[in-house]
Each structure stands twice: as C-alpha cells, then as structure tokens.
Amino acid sequence: MYIWCFATLTSCFAQKESISELYTQLDRAIEQSQHYTKLKESSIAQLKELIHQENNPKLLINTYRKIYSEYKSYQSDSAVAYIQKAIVLAQKEGLPAEVAGLKSQLALQYSTAGAFAEALEVLNHIDKKTLDESNRKDYFIAYYHVYGELGFSNIHVDTDLSQNFFSRQNAYRDTLFAILPHHSEDYLMRKEVMLTSQNKWDEALKVNDERLKMCKEGSHEYGIVAYYRYLIYRSLKNEEMKKYWLLKSAICDVKCAINDQLRSGCSPIF
Template structure:
C-alpha cells in the first residue's frame, strides 16, 4: 500500500514537472543563449574576485596568511582554471611544510587528490590519496576523502579498456560508497544525491527520481551543488527516454540540462558537462545542428580554458558526430545544387533555341526592308570602332597579365582560401538570385538580395583570426603598446577582439609584412595599409625603422 502511494505521488510530480518544462523549455533556451552571450561578464566577475585574492596573496606577511589566501585562490580556480588550482594547492602544501602544520598539509593534500581525480589525473590522485595522514582527518574531511576515492575508482572503472581491471575498480568504488553511506546523515543533500545516483545506475529510475526530488529540495539554486543535482536529474530522464521513447522524457532531460548549464555559465564554471550533453541530445532527438554546434563551440572554449585532457576526450565524440552531420548536410546541398544546375542548363538550351529562331526572323526582316541599309552601315562603322577598342583592351590586358605574372605566387595561401570562400558564397547567392528572378520562389529571392552572408562570413573570419591570435600571443596588446610613446597606446574596443591597427601588426607579427597581402585579407587597399603602418610607426617610442622588427619579436622568449 505504501509503495502504491509512493508511485502515485511520483506520477503526480512527474506530470507537474513535465507540464512546467513544456511551458518553459523555449524560454529556457532563450535564457541559455542570453547567458552564453553574457558569459564574458560572468567570467569577468570571477576574474575580479581572483585578482583581489591575488593582491592579498602577494602582500601576505607570513606563511600562515599565504596558506589562507592560496587556499582561497584554489577554491576560486577549482572549476575555472585547473592548472592554477593545482598550482595554488602545491603552494598550500609547501606552506604547510614550512609551518610544520600536519593538519593543513592533510587539508591541502586531500583537496589536491580530489582535484586531480575530478580532472582525469588518476595516477597522481591515487598517489596523493595514499599519502594522506588518515589520523588528521575530521569526520567532514573523511566524507570528502571517501567521496573523492569513490569517484576516482568509479572514473577509472568507467574509462578502463580492460574488463578485469574495470570490474576491480567498480568493486572498490562500491565498498567505499557503502562506507560513505554509513558516515553521511540520511537527510543530508550528499546522502540523498548519492542514493539517487546509485539507484539510477541500477536502473531503478522511479526510486532514483524520488530521491532526486528530495535532493532538489535540499540544494539552493544558483550554486554548484544545484548544477550537479540538475545534471544527474537529467541523466535519470535520459534513461527514461531511452526506455519509454516518450518525447516528454526527452524534454525533461533537456530541461534539467539547461538548468545545469545556466548555473554553470552564471557561476563562470569552466569544468562543465551539461552544455555538451545538451548538444548531444539536440543532435540525437531534435536534429538542431546549428544550435548544437553553437553550444559545443562555447563548451569547447570553456574546456580549453579549464585545461584538462579528460574533458577533451569526452567532448571529441560529439564533435565528430556534429562533423558527420555537417558532411551529410553538405552532401544533400551538393545534390540539390546539381539538380539546380541541370534545370538551369535545360532552360539555357531552350533560351538559346529561342534566340536562334528570333535571329533567323530578324535576318529575314532585314532582307525585306531596304530602309535598314543605312542603319546597318552605321552599325558596321560602330563595329569597326568597337573592334579597335577591343584591340586596345587586349593590349592593356596583355600588359596587365605580364605585370601579374611576376607577382609572388605564394601570397597568403590561407588568407586567399578564406577570401575565396567568402567570394564563392557571394557568387552562389548571385547565381541563385538570377535563377529566382527568372522563375519562382520569391521568398528565397528576398533572402539572396542581401549581402548579409558575405558580411557575416567576413566578421566570422576576423573573429576567428583575433581569437586564435590572442590565444597564441595573450600579451600582444600589452607588449605592442609598450613599443609606443606614452599616451599613444592602442586598445581594442571589445574583449578578445582586435581593431584594424592591431590586426595589421598582428599579421606582421605572423610574418605577413607585405601591404598587398595584408590589404587582401583585411579588405583594404594597399595604400590604406601603408598609411596605417606609417602613422603607427610615427608613434614609436624608439627608432621608427626598428619598430616592425620589434613587433615581430613580441612573444619570443629570451
């Protein structure tokens, strides 16, 4: 009877949540897109906190203060930049050694082991777990210790390619999990969440969802714990969707993934799994390739900043899947294009036949009408003049071709490919435009009348160039301005973006120092590029003739 009541309660809760998700799913996607657009703001907030802690860390008066600030920096970096988090934990361990504080050494070593385990450095994590002085562990630290080792062996079992080792790791994780259950208060969020995960792994989905409901009540929104809860709740609905095939379960899975991803983005958490899981769901169930690619691109940037190889391994299959989907779409587009070319060819043949017929009739009319003789004589004179002009034009073209022949055949291969790709897209738009003007589909005709495609591609080209360049040379703007006189510094207007002045000298830094090649990429004339270069060299703090050579040396370690 009690179990029947429990199941009825679960059905009511699920129906209520499903109705809410159905109402709010589209709105949540808009919120998620807005959060991604504002991610730089959230990351700046996190960076501001870190900068404040760094100043306090630099001004620490003794090892005790240095330990406290270093541990606070670790907490901020733990989900933001993995390498920095590990660095400050090492600082904490060194401080603890100098202070002779075994309790602090144990605290920082436990944090190090858990950080390494969470980010895929399994042998290193195992080393630090074994080095921990168990006598120094409080009950809270023991819970953290057991939870970390459970996760370590669970991950090692999941990613192991040898079944025997995988089974051994899972058994170790189960033993530690049982010990963890004995320590955790039954009404705590940690206990309820762990119980929900275990039941989900055992495919007891209704019971897992019931514990997930309790877990939901025990965590606060807009916290890391809420993001974790929402992610594991989506995993339950993911299994339910596979078992039931119901669209409502798919929507609930995506609903909680969005909730988790929103929290990660707003908290500037770079170690996130919800967004690329959402991208995978969009590909599998909705076929929304563009949205999936946008989410994967953002998630990949976050993972790259967090700097851990394990997340890259997890994301790679989804990126491959998106790539395959794009290939299929491209193949279909090529098929449609071939059909269009055939149709246009047939129309051209018909038009040619019609033109030949009209020409024949015109010749017959010309013979019948003597009054056109004068007009024909004048036409012959004009043709002679045109022939003379054509001869002059041919000579000019010959001279131009001879001049072009001696140009550098290796001019900007990569940049030319990008520019040609944009021009091809524009030519494709013009061809489709012409076809539609001769036929139907007026809605598509309006779309192709716009130059937006070319402008978007150029913007994306420049954005990609800026992003890659600033990753290669993160201190370029600072070092470049150091070469200019005080008060003449040049700064971009947006985050991770260069303006025209900086972009010209970014290309020079890459070895592309011919104005014609720079102009080709930036869509300026060579004279304009020359003027930009001259104007900026006049602002040089030292010898202007050495300015570009010094720019080329930016980022070279001595």
Template structure:
C-alpha cells in the same frame, strides 16, 4: 501535486528568464542563448573576485592567513582553470608542510587527489593518495577521504579498457561509497549525490528521483551545486526515456554553470549531442562551440576527449544533410532538362507550322500576320531560353569542377584526420601527455588547413576563370590595379570578388569563409569600388559577367 508545486517554485527562482516558462524548451533555449552572450560578464566577475583574493594574499604575511587565502583561490579556480587550481593547492601543501599543520595538510592532499581524479590524471591522483593515512582520519575529513576515493576509483573504472581492472576499480569505488554512507548524514549533499548516482546506475529511477528531490531542496538555485544536481536529474529522466525533461534539466544545469563561470561542465555539450542527433545543427553547433571554448580555458585532456564524439556526430549529420541537398539538386536539374526538351520540341513544332502557313500566306494574310506576331514572341522566348541554357551550362561546369575538388578535399581531410588520430593514439600508448598537450594547444593545424583551403579555392577558381585577374583589373583605374603574388594565388581583394563572381554576395557569408568580420568585408568592397572606372553601382554587376563568353 504538492511535490510538483515545490519543484515549480524552486525553478521559478533560477532567474527572470525562466519565470514565464515551465517545460517550454524553446523559451528555455532562448534564455540559454542569452546567458551565453553574457558569459564574458560572468567570467569578468569571477576574475575580479580572484584578483581581490590575490591582492589580499600579496599583503598578508601571517602563515595561516596565507593558507586560507590560497585555499580560497583554489576554490575559485577549481572549476574554472585546472592548472591554477593545482598550483594554489600545491602552495597550500607547502605552507601546511613547512609549518607542520597536519590537519590542513590532509585536507590539501585530499583536495589535490580529488582534483586530479576529476580531470583524468589518475596516476597523479593515486600517487598523492599514498600521502593520506585513512586510518587516522575522523569526522568530516574521513567523509571527504571516502568521497575522494569513491570518485577516483569510479572514474578509473569508467574509462578503463581492461575488464579485470575495471571490475576491481568499481569494487573499490563501491567499498568507499558504502563507507561514506556509514559516516555521512543521509541528508547531506555528499550522501545524496552518491546515492542518486548509484541508484541511477542501477536503473532504479523511481528511488533515484526521490533522493534527487531531497537533494534539490537542499541546494541553492543558481549555484554550481544546483547545476550538478540538475545534471544528475537529467540522467534520471534519460534513463526513463523522457527526452524532453532530460533536455530541460540539461539546459537548467548549463544556465547555472554559465552564470557561475564554470568551465568544467558537461551539461551543455551533452545537450548539444542530443540536439545534433535530432537534426538541430545550428543550435547544436553554437552550444558545442561554447563548450569547446570552456574546455580550452579549463585545460584538461579528459574534457576535450569527451567532447570529440559530439563533434563527430555533428559532422555526420551535416554530411547526411549535404547528401539530401545534392539529391534535391540532381532532381531539380532533371526537371529543368525535361523542361528544356519540352520547349525545344515546342519550338520545332511551331517552326513546322510556320512553314506550312507560309505556303498559304497569299490566301490567309490575316493568319500570316498573327503567325508573324507569334514568331516574334517565340524569337524572344528563344533568346531567353538561349540565355538560360548558357547560364545552366556555366552552372553545370562550376558544379562539376567544385564537386570533384570537394570530393578530393574531403578524401584528403579524412586521411589527415586519420593520420592525426593515429599519431595521438601512439602518443597515448606511449603516455606522452606533454607532447599531446603541445599538439592540441597549438592552432597551427587550423592555420595550415585554412591556408590550404584558400590555396585550393584560388587554384580551382583560376582554373575555371583563367582571365579573371586581367578582366578584373580592366574594371579598375590603372594606378589601382591589383597584382597577385603568383599566377595561382589571389589577394584578399581578388578573393572577395571571386566569391561575388560565384554568386556569394552577402558580406556575412564572405566573412565567414575568409575569416574576417562582416564590417571588414564591407570596407574591402567599398574601397575597391571607389577605384573602379565605371559607376560604383555597376561595378559588382560587371564582375559577375567576367568569363560569361567562355
């Protein structure tokens, strides 16, 4: 009970958002969502700190002060922008090397090796590790050196595909970790970090939790160190199959990282992965999108590679839900079909009775009057049924057209993804990292896919409604009629009202498809309606009737 009280008090200090929650995940998710919306504010705060340090650096001429300020810039960029962090570390190395500051130089090389190791550049890390003579190090420098080597070889072992190399790297990592244990204080953060990681890997979760409790008491809430501790705590709960507490501590870790404008984070996309497997696609998509944006800002291939499987899981879950929706749609169509048959049978039966009653109308005038009234009602129902059948036929026609095009597009997109995967695989095998950076930095692929999506939409829509452009222009004043760029393409104005013709009326849904803001779509619609021949309120209704007589 004492331990739980201490743990709860520490969690209470994280922020005002979590003061009213304990293991209430929904409330914690709400807090996380709010922090994501405020992420730009935290990023601006970090940028302001960086700008102040840069201003001091520009005005400082003293060598050691310039090294100190450059080192501070590296610390600010370390988990924020990898390229800038490495740039300022190299600047520190130049200063220390030119001025023969051997102690500073060793610290710089250790930090640079660790930065490369943490971001997946293992060849660079191994190269700079050669500049460090571990036999000459003492005190904290030796501890940092052991921690750096332990991390480097541990990462190499984790991602190596060769079993012999993997075992060798893990063995070296363990040797450096044991050396660190001998030199570091058992109560230091670096010691507890490695100890918790080791015990978790060895499935000794009870012991790992005890060490993690010590670690949690030593780190300040709302810091990057606290986020790191929370992530490893979630890993312990994951190993213990306590999924609720695992997600809870991942959310706590993500909140701390967001508030510290940390771009090198693993908690949020790990949480997104778990949520996607549970079917919570909306929240999972929101979290993985934010994580992807952070990864792009941090700019390392390793993090992008780690997030990619999460995107695949979300895609698979979406496809499963789509198949369920298609099954429900087929069931509904079957039910409507049965109902149509029943109504048709009823109509035939009533008509038969009507003929029988007509033969006896001279004798049964009262009954005949009732039958005439019933016949009138049936005629009205028949008209409603005819209208319903017309709409159903049009819906079936649209469904058949779009399902065929959708399956074709899915097949083509799978081939494109596979070709892209093969191309990336070849680049990886050839160690052409610069080419990979160029490929993944450009958004040309996205633009091409969007253009192809619009071209496919225009082609299919104009195939279904070949006279749409002509009929649409007849609703506009002559001087404001729209001429598309070609017979197989639509303009943005025409594309908006094409979606309205298909039943997509909400500006937000149209904006999502066309990559515009809802406000822009609203303005487009208002501008076109102002040029209509008919009343503004009737214009969109008339657009929906285009092609009804096909």
C-alpha cells in the same frame, strides 16, 4: 506506470519554462559569457590581493583554499597550483591533518582532470594516521571519485577491470555512507547515484528533489543537481525532461563561468 511516477514525483519541480524559453535563456547567457567570466576573474583577483595582506599562516592557507575553490571548476591547472601552495605552507607550519585534507582535495582535482595516476599517487602517500574528523570525508571522497572515473573510462576497454574499479568505488561509498550525515549533499548525491545505477529511478528522483531544495536556483550547486536529474531522465529515455534539466544545468554553468565539471558520467551533450 512511468507516467504515474512522473506526475507524482516531479510535481514539486514542475517545468516553469518551456524548452524553447530555456534555449533562449541559454543563448542570452552565452552572449553575456564574457561578463560572467569577468565577474569570476574579479572575485579571484580580490582573493589574490589578500595573499599580500595576510601574515597569519593558517589564514593564508585558508585564502589559498578559497582561491582553489574559485578555480577548481574554472581553470584546473590554477586550482592545482593554489592547493599545492596551501600544502607546502601547511607542511612548513607542521599541520599534518591540514596537509592530509589538502592532499585529498588535490587528488580529487587530479581525478577530475583525468589524471588518475597522479590522483592515486597523492592518495597512496597520505599518512592515514593524520586522518581525523576534519579530513576523513575528503580522503574517502577522492578515492570514491577516482575509482568511479577509472571504472567508467575502462567500461568499453576491459569489463573485468572496470568492474573491479567500480567495486572499489562502492567500498568507499559504503564507508562514506557510514560517516556522512544522511541529509548532507555529499551523502545524498552518492545515494542518488547508487539508486540510479540500480534502476530505482523513482527513488532517485525523490533524493534529487531533496538536493534541489537545498540549492539556490541559478547557483553552481543547482547546476550540478540539475545535471544529475538530467542523467535520471536520460536513463528513462524521457526526451523532454532530459532536455529541460540539461538546459537548466547548462544555463547555470555559463552564468557561473564553469569550464571543468566535477561530475561522473558522460559530458552533458544532447
């Protein structure tokens, strides 16, 4: 049965390279990692130059947000610093909806770094009256992430507490399912996670197929989706496909200078 599923569901994304070829690609990427880091630093430096040239507060907030986006999977402390700059400026300019959205992103960054108490502190102090179409998604995603991470981190410590956190995460997932476009990455990722947790691996692979089609191969986004594909094959105990997709993900991470992962679950280690 599993063999039939693999043949049917992975045909669109059949292995283009052998495992040994991917190891070679990863080794080569690691050898050139300083080059990729310099490219990242150059991109950030160009954005920082805009700070001194921008007089429009709203455009400056957007510049801070772009710098945060560059840093968020590269240097978490710097990501926090720049999203906080954006929050302070948005507060000064009297932009409550902007503040709520930025604080939600700050909470997500804290959660990604394992600072769960700080994440919840930020989220619990967001004025719900300021939530609108522009920021609701980020608000619910942040809660979804922090409760999922709390559930995972307590799974071997306190089973009841862990399940309580997962129940809260599921509630926020259902809220997101109700407001997100069904073909969006934010929706599909959470649908894939849900299907994987329900051991519906064939359906999860179909969703992952959709996500891969939306990504440019070699991009940061492709690396993330490849990692989720690895998680499915890890559950299926398919060693070859597990290694294949983890290597694909790792190569993307090195080339995109990714240091911090915005992914629920275990670290990507064989």
